Amino acid sequence: MNLAVVILAAGSGTRMKSKTPKVLHPVAGKPMIKHVTENVLALEPQRTIVVVSKDADDVKRILGDSVKYAEQKEQLGTAHALGQAAPLLSDFNGDILVLNGDSPLIQSKSLEELVGHHHKSDAVATIVTTVLEDPFGYGRIIRDDGKVVQVIEEKEASPEQKQIQEINSGIYCFKSKEVLEKIDLIDADNKKKEYYLTDIVSLLVEQKFLVETFEWAPEEMLGVNSRLELAQASLIIYQRNLSKWLDNGVSIVDPLNTYIESDVEIGTDCIIHPQTYLKGNTKVENGCEIGPCTQIMDSKIGAASRVSFSVLTEAKTGANCTIGPYSHLRSGTVLADGAKIGSFSEIKNSSIGKGSKVPHLSYMGDTDIAEDVNVGAGTISCNYDGSKKHKTIIKKGAFIGSDTMLVAPVTIGENAFTGAGSVVGHDVPDDSLAIERTEQKNIPGYSKKKKRKK
Template sequence: MLDIVVLAAGKGTRMRSDLPKVLHPVGGRSLVQHVIDSARALGSDRILLVVGHGADQVEAQVAADDIRCVAQTEQLGTGHAVLQALPHFRDDATVLVLYGDVPLTRPETLQQLVEAVSDDTMGLLTVDLPKPDGYGRIVRDSDGQVEAIVEHKDATDEQRRITEINTGILAAKAGHLQKWLPSLSNDNAQGEYYLTDIIAMARRDGLSIHVAQPAAPQEVEGINNRQQQAALERYYQRCQADALMVEGVTLLDPARFDCRGRLTAGRDVVIDVNCLFEGEVMLEDGVTLEPNCYLKDCVIGAGTVIKANSVIEGAQVASRCAIGPFARLRPGTQLADGARVGNFVEIKKACIGEGSKVNHLSYIGDSKVGKQVNVGAGTITCNYDGVNKFVTEIGDNVFVGSNTALVAPVKLGQNVTVGAGSVITRDIADDELAVGRGRQRNIQGWQRPVKKAP
């Protein structure tokens, strides 16, 4: 049985923001959401979130059946924060303490601590840093066993030379914490109740301290300012980039890759620089993305090429399509196999049939477009009357001339041809030619206006 406490009450003054620190993002998720996701990965069904500054905002964002929020009305230290959660511990549980501003600790690292906990052992996560200034030092006895943690401000000069530092992440039996936490004192340089003081209490009571360390120090880095947030963002993105490359994805520059959701990619996918992914994105085998593309909540079929500076959101794209450059696919768009959407084309809530082309400077919205249709440059579907949306239906093998307005609701049958510059307001039957434009007049002897002298 595992109870997890997440400390998320701090204001984060150095962030210089009205947003509570733990709600600032890394990789498109708030810091505290990363921590909650790791807690859930450990299989815990009780997550106790200690909130204080901006409690209403924090609670609203993380609300879930497995989360209980506990108020810390005064921020009197980490020991005091965990003490607020004490009444919610199950007597026979193992308790793991995490921090809402330390987002990237892997579940595998935390599992080491949880598995080490027994009636005779507690777990402590430490890390070695070349410059440990400001951190609590791990003090060991002559046998190398942890006997205490000394905060930097309370440490002697000799203790400050220790490079192994406390991360604050620890695990212990609930029964032990119920004994130790009420005994904490604030007799220290900070005047706070340090959670770290329970290490000395554990040793006094004959417990051993099982020490684990993360695979990388960034796993236990907290965020206190914008610089640290930016540094951890780049580390997070590089980890995602490395994982994709292990799976066979080509990233032309891994340092210029950003995923703020979940990206699934097949074999032989190529992603050029400055592409951004949000939500749930799937790239099937052989997809190519040129530079500066934005994809959100979409599926891209095998062999599709997305050219530079294109935006795709909420769309389903089949295989062997060509999109862009400078194309925008909005939510509800569906492209069938081999469809082409070219430069400065916007598609919204429309189905584009197999092999059909909308290549230039067009808007197609609320439409059903058949197979092998060619839509000329400057074509728009007039789908909105200011109040309601209407559908345009275009049959197979239709040719729509350039600079055409299709005023919905309207239906074009199969093999229809629409003359360039037409405004189409009525249905067109199969195989018909439709021309809907004013008659041209050529006026001889026309005198072009000239500027009058001032």
């Protein structure tokens, strides 16, 4: 079966009140056009064409070369938009699936069923419809003796037609030859002076071609035209994702306050606590406990690890790691098995060895820590000299005293110690103690003298 797909994505989305193209607004963390194209590409169509406006550099950057592009310089209606894709379909013979780029709730299974129904019925056009209690704003399906004869837009409908509850979704499947022949016959003789793709139905019916409908659940047909609808669509996708993981051996303590994006992977026997955000290409392996109040983006969490009250971005942990509360793991951070990052510690572009600990109030930037190292509270690797970043290396078994300043570039040797409160700017040999602080001086009777001066 030959299939081409045309996605109409040139609309400006004025109701969004945004400089960002409507189709690039994120739904559950992903641009809505990406939701559409990913579900479309799962059908493995021979061609996928996205109709974009003249200012579509950002859309092209997001979608890349996974699709072809047709430009609609003026927004003159949906039929006009499809017409801009026609030159890219001139040598195509098969079915054309047409849908909108602002419909992020569609699912590949439903699209596959639509195409299958269209092909089986041998219809020239199949329209996805549903029945709504409040159909305001949607085109209505007009039938005669049960057969579709017209689709009338809301602004063109009579009061009687507006009472019809069966609506047009804006999703169609056409036979390519017939639709491409008829597209130029559509005129703009309507209140909006636009070329409506819905008018092709009347043209096909007049020539005795079969027009079919295929009903979907209303949820999948929700288009996004406002910030409210954007939020509603995000909530639906989050709930779909949560249901999937609940069915696959993941415990989610409070599904109403947990947010898991579509590309996240989670192993079995994990527990996800409230106010957890799992985003991007995050992978959580088996037996982890995540949250509460945790955000993890584009990171990998090793098996049986615990992350609480923390933020992780582009980080990777081994198994049995403990992170938090109130830890921040930034890009390039790698934790080996059994590592611990504790309260109010920040790690950036650093590796933390097996069983090593950065338990309290510390910053490790551009630092390589070997196994079995203990970093005392308040330790900072001073990696930036004002113009360049420098490396700190802490070797196996070292013990870093509390409030140590490690002035990079510097290397702390195996089993070496630094004294609490030291500023260490030179390499420390293996098995040595580095201590850098002035000798303590006690002044007898100081407090009494101080009081007499008041």
